[in-house]
Amino acid sequence: MKLWGGRFRKETDSLVNDFNASIHFDARLYQEDIQGSMAHARMLSDCGIISRDDLEAGATYLSLMEGNLETLRERMTAYGP
Numbered sequence: 001m002k003l004w005g006g007r008f009r010k011e012t013d014s015l016v017n018d019f020n021a022s023i024h025f026d027a028r029l030y031q032e033d034i035q036g037s038m039a040h041a042r043m044l045s046d047c048g049i050i051s052r053d054d055l056e057a058g059a060t061y062l063s064l065m066e067g068n069l070e071t072l073r074e075r076m077t078a079y080g081p
Contacts, residue, residue, distance in 0.1 A: 027073065034066050 038059060044057040
């Protein structure tokens with residue numbers, strides 16, 4: 001079942017289905033993905049490719065995103081698998 005099933009007249013494009021096929025893995029790996037993004041951003045900053053301000057802004061955003069995803073995961077877990 002799709003959350004958006006019945007809301008659109010056209011069939012879902014196969015590219016959308018392909019993109020969403022890994023969502024169950026993404027949901028399990030989001031913390032590692034965020035940690036990897038932060039490590040990459042620190043490297044870019046250390047190399048002078050992005051500024052410290054950009055690094056700090058990105059770190060703030062990633063931290064907020066991680067918190068939001070954790071809250072969403074907890075809410076989804078409360079409703080069962």
